[in-house]
Amino acid sequence: MSARRLRAIVLRVIAEIRRDRPSLALLFIAPIVVTGLLTFILRDTTSPDVRVAIATEGTGPAAGQVVTRLASALTGAGMTVTVAASPDASRNAVRDGAATVAIVLPANLAAGRDAQIALVTKGLDPAGDGAQIQAVSSAIVGSLASSLGAVLPAVVHQTVYGTPSADPMAPFAPAIVAFFLYFFVYLLTGVSFLRERTGGTLERLMATPVTRGEIVTGYTLGFGFFAMFQVAILLVWALGTVRVPAIGPLPEFSLGLGIAVAGSPLLAFAAVLLLALGAVSLGIFLSTFARTELQVIQFIPVVLVPQFLLSGVLFSVDSLPAVLQPLVHVMPLAYAVDALREIFIRGADLSVTSLQVDLAVLAVVAVLFAAVASRTIRRDVV
Amino acid sequence: MMNSDSTSAAAPDARQPAIRAVGLVKRFGAVTALDGVTFDLAPGRIYGLLGPNGSGKTTLIRLLTGMTRATAGSATVLGVRMPDRANLARIGYMTQGDGVYPSLTVAENAQFFAAAYGVEDAAQVADALRLVGLADRSKMIVGTLSGGQRRRLSLACALVHRPPVLFLDEPTVGVDPQLRVQFWGHFRTLADAGTTIVVSSHVMDEADRCDELLFVRAGRVIARGTGSGLRAEAGTGDLESAFLRFAGESEAAA
Ligand SMILES: Nc1ncnc2c1ncn2[C@@H]1O[C@H](COP(=O)(O)OP(=O)(O)OP(=O)(O)O)[C@@H](O)[C@H]1O
Ligand SMILES: [Mg+2]
Numbered sequence: 001m002s003a004r005r006l007r008a009i010v011l012r013v014i015a016e017i018r019r020d021r022p023s024l025a026l027l028f029i030a031p032i033v034v035t036g037l038l039t040f041i042l043r044d045t046t047s048p049d050v051r052v053a054i055a056t057e058g059t060g061p062a063a064g065q066v067v068t069r070l071a072s073a074l075t076g077a078g079m080t081v082t083v084a085a086s087p088d089a090s091r092n093a094v095r096d097g098a099a100t101v102a103i104v105l106p107a108n109l110a111a112g113r114d115a116q117i118a119l120v121t122k123g124l125d126p127a128g129d130g131a132q133i134q135a136v137s138s139a140i141v142g143s144l145a146s147s148l149g150a151v152l153p154a155v156v157h158q159t160v161y162g163t164p165s166a167d168p169m170a171p172f173a174p175a176i177v178a179f180f181l182y183f184f185v186y187l188l189t190g191v192s193f194l195r196e197r198t199g200g201t202l203e204r205l206m207a208t209p210v211t212r213g214e215i216v217t218g219y220t221l222g223f224g225f226f227a228m229f230q231v232a233i234l235l236v237w238a239l240g241t242v243r244v245p246a247i248g249p250l251p252e253f254s255l256g257l258g259i260a261v262a263g264s265p266l267l268a269f270a271a272v273l274l275l276a277l278g279a280v281s282l283g284i285f286l287s288t289f290a291r292t293e294l295q296v297i298q299f300i301p302v303v304l305v306p307q308f309l310l311s312g313v314l315f316s317v318d319s320l321p322a323v324l325q326p327l328v329h330v331m332p333l334a335y336a337v338d339a340l341r342e343i344f345i346r347g348a349d350l351s352v353t354s355l356q357v358d359l360a361v362l363a364v365v366a367v368l369f370a371a372v373a374s375r376t377i378r379r380d381v382v
Numbered sequence: 383m384m385n386s387d388s389t390s391a392a393a394p395d396a397r398q399p400a401i402r403a404v405g406l407v408k409r410f411g412a413v414t415a416l417d418g419v420t421f422d423l424a425p426g427r428i429y430g431l432l433g434p435n436g437s438g439k440t441t442l443i444r445l446l447t448g449m450t451r452a453t454a455g456s457a458t459v460l461g462v463r464m465p466d467r468a469n470l471a472r473i474g475y476m477t478q479g480d481g482v483y484p485s486l487t488v489a490e491n492a493q494f495f496a497a498a499y500g501v502e503d504a505a506q507v508a509d510a511l512r513l514v515g516l517a518d519r520s521k522m523i524v525g526t527l528s529g530g531q532r533r534r535l536s537l538a539c540a541l542v543h544r545p546p547v548l549f550l551d552e553p554t555v556g557v558d559p560q561l562r563v564q565f566w567g568h569f570r571t572l573a574d575a576g577t578t579i580v581v582s583s584h585v586m587d588e589a590d591r592c593d594e595l596l597f598v599r600a601g602r603v604i605a606r607g608t609g610s611g612l613r614a615e616a617g618t619g620d621l622e623s624a625f626l627r628f629a630g631e632s633e634a635a636a
Pocket of ligand 1: 433435439441478
């Protein structure tokens with residue numbers, strides 16, 4: 001591998017993309033638009049269909065009074081409210097689907113911060129749960145503030161199935177960061193490399209002493225350069241939050257998910273970048289089988305959508321049917337999503353074995369795909 | 383594949399053929415693109431590959447440059463059996479398509495291929511661009527060039543590393559008559575300095591500028607000689623009829 005030649009390829013790839021306005025837009029504006037939209041959908045969904053079952057651990061008329069007042073407040077907020085006979089009954093209502101959220105008031109409701117109000121959801125659909133919890137919490141706070149005064153009890157989220165998370169959005173952010181990066185990097189590399197193939201420059205390049213390894217490495221580093229910015233944008237979106245004040249007829253809204261990240265953002269950055277490097281090789285490899293740019297896009301349902309469905313982006317990996325479980329283990333995206341969740345939610349650092357495994361798999365996949373891609377480069381161009 | 387000592391022999395040996403093909407056959411499935419081609423080409427001369435569309439000219443050049451593997455036979459350039467990656471530093475190949483990056487500038491393209499060939503001297507890039515008359519357009523984006531200008535850039539990228547062997551696949555297509563004359567002037571200058579040049583063409587009026595012609599038809603070299611020699615042998619005054627005469631003979635022999 002010659003450093004000079006490699007440098008020439010990297011700089012050329014960068015120069016080409018820099019001049020290519022639509023691709024630049026795809027790289028930088030598309031993630032912002034798509035993720036911005038998702039922010040609204042996930043965070044700011046208005047009035048979901050909330051069916052509440054209220055129960056209290058407390059006894060006596062005082063407890064009953066709080067329940068009644070809360071029930072009417074929630075009804076006033078447009079929710080369907082039933083009063084359950086016991087906390088267990090309310091949880092059962094959620095399990096059966098009769099209610100979407102159970103509110104379990106503690107016996108010591110008046111104890112201020114020490115008291116804990118439990119909001120119970122089914123836990124299978126973090127996005128839906130998040131919207132429900134948000135709607136119910138604000139209604140509870142409004143109602144109880146008037147009866148309990150300034151010191152409000154804490155509200156905790158519990159789930160019937162799965163593990164509740166402090167922020168229902170937390171498991172999503174990593175998945176979305178990883179998926180969109182994978183998607184955009186694949187698309188851009190696939191199309192760029194196809195152009196190299198059909199434009200005759202690949203033949204030209206193969207007529208120089210440049211090696212196939214240098215070409216793949218050059219592409220990986222060149223696109224890795226842009227992927228770095230993309231990762232940065234996506235992470236800022238996931239971790240940060242900006243409130244945009246109401247302007248004219250536009251209501252106030254917030255940008256960014258504002259996920260509290262427990263681990264190191266730098267480590268998260270490294271994990272996604274590894275995934276992106278693998279996506280570059282994937283793009284080069286698949287461009288071998290495409291003759292037109294449309295065909296590069298047609299590979300998306302075959303290669304990217306299954307990863308989207310099976311890597312825990314939307315549906316938890318554990319809840320997938322057993323038949324599909326082995327597939328999960330061959331999907332690079334699954335390891336990236338898992339690595340990010342480990343870092344974001346669990347606060348894992350490099351000493352955690354499962355994170356080590358994720359990163360190692362991502363690195364191996366990147367190298368392996370690069371090797372495969374460089375083997376397939378030299379297919380006769382028709 | 384890597385052959386490090388192959389680059390050390392810088393100047394082509396005048397006694398050895400610069401290019402040698404022995405029984406070259408290339409099949410694409412049922413299509414036989416090359417059907418047993420054998421020849422020796424001496425250094426410092428301009429050879430013209432003449433033949434109709436689909437006769438196998440490009441395929442022959444691709445085999446000689448090691449772009450694709452022969453079904454049978456062997457190709458040797460400057461004493462090195464192709465394909466050989468290191469030997470490519472001594473070969474220039476101007477492809478039939480332009481093969482330049484449309485979003486880069488003229489200079490960036492030439493610089494890129496120079497770097498790919500391991501050229502360190504920036505003056506060589508400027509020289510190559512001057513040679514093809516693009517020095518004053520070095521900052522232009524290639525996508526905005528005319529077809530002929532792109533062709534010229536493509537030539538510049540093929541000789542930016544000053545290779546002793548040059549393959550030019552229809553270099554003058556789309557190039558205006560005035561520049562065409564200049565191109566051939568440059569080819570002659572390069573050949574006089576020792577460069578071996580193989581030019582494919584189906585423009586017969588360019589043929590007389592070559593030192594020797596190889597008529598290619600249906601994957602075979604059906605005749606070889608100087609322009610006047612071939613005309614005399616065929617007993618006609620123009621090369622088109624000479625080609626047809628030889629084509630008829632090879633048909634009858636087959
Ligand atoms: N990659 C390929 N796959 C299949 N067939 C091919 C391939 N490359 C060339 N051929 C076939 O080989 C034959 C020779 O093609 P080649 O390109 O060498 O012709 P040519 O003499 O350069 O023609 P032209 O003057 O049109 O450039 C043609 O029949 C062509 O269809
Ligand atoms: Mg051709």
